[in-house]
Amino acid sequence: SYELTQPPSVSVSPGQTASITCSGDKLGEKYACWYQQRPGQSPLLVIYQDGKRPSGIPERFSGSNSGNTATLTISETQAMDEADYYCQTWDSTTVVFGGGTKLTVL
């Protein structure tokens, strides 16, 4: 079965740029999405179709996908960005989520 691998944790200083990676076999040939989940809340779609932002998501959030790796980039990171982030794609007709990355804003 298809798998997506994320680092368990990433740390960033306020105002700096955070990058969270998601790896999977030939992931660049599929579309990748990213979700933000703050404690006690439902996941929120922040990036879809590799690099598109839904309405209401700040421009600080961007995404890319090439080769075997998709990357979520958060520029000018703020304290409110501290959350768990999940990547997601599909394989055949099966939905696949990455294991999640805890972003800590120090």
Next chain:
Amino acid sequence: QVQLQESGPGLVTPSETLSLTCTVSGGSVSSDSHYWSWIRQPPGKGLEWIGYIGYTGSTNYNPSLKSRLTISVDTSKNQFSLRLSSVTAADTAIYYCARRGLVWEFDYWGQGAVVTVSS
């Protein structure tokens, strides 16, 4: 604005069947542009896709749950439902319903229903 709301028992006895319903407002389960999905999250763990259903009733399930799973849709009530049989403690989780778009993104989520499997 599309809203989804899960409902159902918060406590299920082991070996019994877990049943949840998701009520959709601001959108239609009869849309041919979306699929209606269930996703769960065990305590302290990541997201696990359960399955989805289209407006025609076509379904696709997580292979690991397929033998115990039924997802159905009621267009007259604008709802879709989940039934998971023979539950164990491993099925304890927050269960989310969500709308899936054509490029496989989940753009709207319910607030989640906490389900505990215990005697």
